[in-house]
Amino acid sequence: xxxxxxxxxxxxRNSTAKNRVALVRPKKPLRxxxxxxxxxxxxxxxxxxxxxxxxKPELLVDGWKGMAAFIGDAFPPDLSWEKxxxxxxxxxxxxxxxxxLGTTLSVPFALLLAALAAENTSPHRLVYQGARAVLSFFRxxxxxxxxxxxxxxxxxxxxxxxxxxxxxxxxxMGKLWAESMEEIDAGPQEALRTAGANRIQQVANATLPMVVxxxxxxxxxxxxxxxxxxxxxxxxxxxxxxxxINQSIKSFQFDxxxxxxxxxxxxxxxxxxxxxxIRRRLAA
Amino acid sequence: xxxxxxxLRKSFSGRTVLQGxxxxxxxxxxxxxxxxxxxxxxxxxxxxxxxxxxDAGSISIDGAALDSLxxxxxxxxxxxxxxxxxxxxxxxxxxxxxxxCAGALARIPTVRSLSPLLFPADVQQEAxxxxxxxxxxxxxxxxxxxxxxxxxxxxxxARALCQRADVVLADEPxxxxxxxxxxxxxxxxxxxxxxxxxxxxxxxxxxxxxLRYADRSIGLLQGSMTFDLPSTxxxxxxLDTLYAPxxxxxx
Numbered sequence: 001x002x003x004x005x006x007x008x009x010x011x012x013r014n015s016t017a018k019n020r021v022a023l024v025r026p027k028k029p030l031r032x033x034x035x036x037x038x039x040x041x042x043x044x045x046x047x048x049x050x051x052x053x054x055x056k057p058e059l060l061v062d063g064w065k066g067m068a069a070f071i072g073d074a075f076p077p078d079l080s081w082e083k084x085x086x087x088x089x090x091x092x093x094x095x096x097x098x099x100x101l102g103t104t105l106s107v108p109f110a111l112l113l114a115a116l117a118a119e120n121t122s123p124h125r126l127v128y129q130g131a132r133a134v135l136s137f138f139r140x141x142x143x144x145x146x147x148x149x150x151x152x153x154x155x156x157x158x159x160x161x162x163x164x165x166x167x168x169x170x171x172x173m174g175k176l177w178a179e180s181m182e183e184i185d186a187g188p189q190e191a192l193r194t195a196g197a198n199r200i201q202q203v204a205n206a207t208l209p210m211v212v213x214x215x216x217x218x219x220x221x222x223x224x225x226x227x228x229x230x231x232x233x234x235x236x237x238x239x240x241x242x243x244x245i246n247q248s249i250k251s252f253q254f255d256x257x258x259x260x261x262x263x264x265x266x267x268x269x270x271x272x273x274x275x276x277x278i279r280r281r282l283a284a
Numbered sequence: 285x286x287x288x289x290x291x292l293r294k295s296f297s298g299r300t301v302l303q304g305x306x307x308x309x310x311x312x313x314x315x316x317x318x319x320x321x322x323x324x325x326x327x328x329x330x331x332x333x334x335x336x337x338x339d340a341g342s343i344s345i346d347g348a349a350l351d352s353l354x355x356x357x358x359x360x361x362x363x364x365x366x367x368x369x370x371x372x373x374x375x376x377x378x379x380x381x382x383x384x385c386a387g388a389l390a391r392i393p394t395v396r397s398l399s400p401l402l403f404p405a406d407v408q409q410e411a412x413x414x415x416x417x418x419x420x421x422x423x424x425x426x427x428x429x430x431x432x433x434x435x436x437x438x439x440x441x442a443r444a445l446c447q448r449a450d451v452v453l454a455d456e457p458x459x460x461x462x463x464x465x466x467x468x469x470x471x472x473x474x475x476x477x478x479x480x481x482x483x484x485x486x487x488x489x490x491x492x493x494x495l496r497y498a499d500r501s502i503g504l505l506q507g508s509m510t511f512d513l514p515s516t517x518x519x520x521x522x523l524d525t526l527y528a529p530x531x532x533x534x535x
Contacts, residue, residue, distance in 0.1 A: 187373035196360075196389065196390030210375055
């Protein structure tokens with residue numbers, strides 16, 4: 001915006017105007033004290049956090065040689081088909097399948113719990129509180145802990161990873177879905193209630209069809225997150241490319257490790273582009 | 285009388301909104317409620333519909349007082365009234381036909397109402413007939429979100445028809461529509477009242493629309509009725525008193 005020039009007409013109007021409204025900003029005397037207190041608190045918290053995490057940049061500067069040697073060992077990446085690329089690609093597919101099943105198989109559980117844990121669709125206050133508690137539990141336990149538990153039941157391998165993701169994802173997606181149902185316009189549901197529809201009919205014919213776009217968007221976002229989580233699950237023995245990365249580090253084959261990481265990079269980009277594409281089509 | 289209301293009173297946290305409203309709507313009649321902002325027009329309809337609980341007053345449908353009924357019987361009696369909303373309240377992602385079928389949910393078993401694919405064939409046929417009566421049979425399989433505002437409100441009217449209501453309560457049905465669509469919807473409501481014998485009560489913001497389309501007009505001023513006259517008998521003086529509160533705020 002260009003600064004307004006004072007035209008003669010405006011100047012005349014200003015000078016002749018009687019009874020002008022006086023410009024007095026309301027005083028807020030405690031404002032600067034609040035600002036200072038908040039700033040001091042933030043700085044203080046950071047000081048404590050730096051102390052608590054042994055955050056010492058000089059260590060990083062001194063030790064750069066070790067890091068350079070490690071990265072130097074990784075170059076060039078090992079591109080031999082039989083030894084690295086083929087097992088890497090196969091394991092990546094397994095990682096993708098773990099993420100896919102972990103997402104889709106949690107849908108029925110997440111849907112049921114979301115409907116019970118949203119204020120506008122839950123049948124009773126107690127059910128609402130109960131469903132919230134169940135969702136909180138599944139969300140609070142990290143997927144890696146679920147994986148360790150399931151490994152003791154079904155042994156090492158991708159199946160344990162799928163089970164772990166189903167549990168954790170039910171908690172997260174159920175919560176996200178419940179929130180998007182609570183934000184939806186309540187009008188259509190009220191219209192069906194006045195027409196004599198029962199609770200289940202109201203949810204099935206007004207609430208759920210209203211939230212489908214948000215639900216699918218969140219589902220794709222969780223698929224994206226779950227594929228990346230299944231990498232980490234591989235590190236604790238739940239199969240997939242994570243397992244290969246772990247093995248190549250333990251056997252000092254850093255060039256293979258780099259190849260696997262590059263494959264993962266491609267996988268993440270592909271999954272990200274895919275879900276962005278679907279979400280664009282939904283929005284249109 | 286399909287709908288008769290006596291001594292309707294309502295106050296919200298000490299502020300009296302309705303102080304004894306009596307009216308009735310006959311079959312085949314379109315009655316308009318007029319009044320300034322806050323005069324209690326919408327509250328009257330919401331009390332009749334049971335969305336808002338009135339403090340006192342009796343509501344009868346076909347001579348049966350609602351307060352003498354309970355549970356399932358009350359529920360069935362209420363279903364003979366259908367509501368049309370200012371904000372339309374359809375599901376935009378569903379087709380016009382599926383939205384109209386939803387008016388019949390009270391007649392459909394719960395398992396068959398979980399998805400539009402399971403709706404009984406006779407309900408779907410009836411819904412299509414209802415759409416035909418509002419002139420939108422050719423748009424039955426279009427998503428409601430793709431229809432214009434006026435068309436959407438006509439789909440909402442079709443949903444009320446599919447509910448098999450004898451009484452239609454319309455809460456500012458045309459306030460969100462452009463003038464042409466407003467005329468169309470008012471003409472439709474009048475035509476349905478006259479040709480199908482529905483009792484229609486509509487809260488309206490525009491007195492000129494009311495006087496042109498309604499058979500009878502009721503004026504509400506601060507929760508009391510100031511007139512209940514055939515629309516042809518309503519004069520400029522009547523309207524002047526009625527909208528005095530709005531002018532005072534503006535002045």
